[in-house]
Amino acid sequence: MEYISTRGKVGGIGFVDAVLMGLADDGGLLVPKQIPQVSADTLSLWQKLSYSELALEVFSLYIDGEIPRGELKKLVNDSYATFRDEEVTPVRRLNDKLHVLELFHGPTFAFKDIALQFLGNLYSYISRERNSIIHILGATSGDTGASAIEGVRGKEGIRICILHPHGKVSKVQELQMTTVDDANVLNLSVEGNFDDCQRIIKELFADVEFKHRYHLRAINSINIARILAQTVYYFYAYFQLVNQGISGKVNFSVPTGNFGDIFAGYLAKKMGLPINKLILATNENNILERFINEGVYQPGEFHMTYSPSMDIQVASNFERYLYYLHGEDANTVTTFMDSFKQDGKIVIAADKLEQVKRDFVAYGVENDECLATIGQSHDEYGYLLDPHTACGVAAAEKLTDKGEVTVALSTAHPAKFNEAIELIQIEQTFPPQIQALFDKPQHQILVDGSNNAVKEQLLKFF
Numbered sequence: 001m002e003y004i005s006t007r008g009k010v011g012g013i014g015f016v017d018a019v020l021m022g023l024a025d026d027g028g029l030l031v032p033k034q035i036p037q038v039s040a041d042t043l044s045l046w047q048k049l050s051y052s053e054l055a056l057e058v059f060s061l062y063i064d065g066e067i068p069r070g071e072l073k074k075l076v077n078d079s080y081a082t083f084r085d086e087e088v089t090p091v092r093r094l095n096d097k098l099h100v101l102e103l104f105h106g107p108t109f110a111f112k113d114i115a116l117q118f119l120g121n122l123y124s125y126i127s128r129e130r131n132s133i134i135h136i137l138g139a140t141s142g143d144t145g146a147s148a149i150e151g152v153r154g155k156e157g158i159r160i161c162i163l164h165p166h167g168k169v170s171k172v173q174e175l176q177m178t179t180v181d182d183a184n185v186l187n188l189s190v191e192g193n194f195d196d197c198q199r200i201i202k203e204l205f206a207d208v209e210f211k212h213r214y215h216l217r218a219i220n221s222i223n224i225a226r227i228l229a230q231t232v233y234y235f236y237a238y239f240q241l242v243n244q245g246i247s248g249k250v251n252f253s254v255p256t257g258n259f260g261d262i263f264a265g266y267l268a269k270k271m272g273l274p275i276n277k278l279i280l281a282t283n284e285n286n287i288l289e290r291f292i293n294e295g296v297y298q299p300g301e302f303h304m305t306y307s308p309s310m311d312i313q314v315a316s317n318f319e320r321y322l323y324y325l326h327g328e329d330a331n332t333v334t335t336f337m338d339s340f341k342q343d344g345k346i347v348i349a350a351d352k353l354e355q356v357k358r359d360f361v362a363y364g365v366e367n368d369e370c371l372a373t374i375g376q377s378h379d380e381y382g383y384l385l386d387p388h389t390a391c392g393v394a395a396a397e398k399l400t401d402k403g404e405v406t407v408a409l410s411t412a413h414p415a416k417f418n419e420a421i422e423l424i425q426i427e428q429t430f431p432p433q434i435q436a437l438f439d440k441p442q443h444q445i446l447v448d449g450s451n452n453a454v455k456e457q458l459l460k461f462f
């Protein structure tokens, strides 16, 4: 399988090079040259597979022999053996119309583990195969950093440095990152906010000499391996419903930030999975809701919410959708992205807006409604939602029509966001793995928000 850039100036690279490249060298995002099609016969064969077996089949379509099947099988098995639930991503029924897909049974209790356990093992494999060191550098508002560290801690050939905004991630997220004591992990706590962290990373990656000399690699959600790993659970969830006797097309409701998770759903649908509606759930940072309803993509004023992993103004994976919306035309995408840089907005044509409305429906959840949804689900079903999942559930309740079934993706365990849960006087018992973090020593270095301060620490670490 070849990978090409949405901006048309990178083409013909294989899967491993696409993973290593992360962001395409022309500034675009990498996509498969053709999207593999899955026939109804294949779907019925896949219906009986375990999560890991299914993941192996999906990856095989996109990796196309570049990693020998035996090796790939081992990578996949190792990645999902760390999950606490036998089903990896079990589906729980709340009522006839609404099911929850629990994606938080990995080591850090958030859905990002599903992609980052795999990416960690994949990087380790690549490092061995190519006999070269991999230095991962990333910024996090909380979940990505913890997941990425957990994906590579203690692995040979890899070092990881994660920047997080000092005092601005949840307590559990901070502990998950900083209580790791492996020598290949460096946590930098940056004075500033998440945007400062991201700006520093961007500028360090833009320093091509520095990037190449230290073999810097990214872990953000634009990496194609992350998207592919996330398509698997759409298939798996669908099969679980079918195996329970639920027939017909299924809706998915997806708590959305950088558009990575919902893009994976869009890709699954394009591969042939019978998905009915893709419901895009946002919070008060509702840029994507406005795009879907009005055809104008324009970041607005930043809102603090209870679902910080969705407090995103510029959704980094959005360009991939623009590319497919415009018939895989890289020139059009380039023009749009240039105008976005210039004017800070993208306006699509009326006929394209019609298509967008066939692809997605959207709903932005306000802060009070998010908390109310957590309370209501707790009372009605005895099921505690984290605030991100609550956005997905609220959107599902709003947009599921009569006779339809919706699977709401649960992207985090509620223990990760106890700050919000406490506000509505619900007391939860932490899972023992999270409780244990509170007694462990923390390892982190506080730095000011300058490139030089970060660079200095990196040079010592490498």
Ligand SMILES: *Cc1c(COP(=O)(O)O)cnc(C)c1O
Pocket: 110, 111, 112, 143, 144, 221, 255, 256, 257, 258, 259, 260, 261, 262, 309, 310, 388, 411, 412
């Ligand atoms: C990252 C994250 C999201 C958003 O996913 P995207 O792929 O960025 O759209 C939602 N919920 C949680 C808990 C997350 O960590």
